[in-house]
Amino acid sequence: MLGRSISRKSANAFKLVLSDSNVAVILVNIFAGINRCDWIAKGVVDAQKISESRLLSD
16 A cells, blocks of 8 residues: 555656646656655556656656
8 A cells, every 4th residue: 555655656756746837847866765666667657658748758
């Protein structure tokens, strides 16, 4: 359950930041000693799915 919670929090954080029209870029820097990188990455992917903005560039 913890992994899902962190992924959801990550997705919600991206959604919140992207709701600001002044945001052009988001830089993600994960300290793996505290958080599992795969949980944060899942949050990024989930945010991409629910966001109208592009999170990942070509």
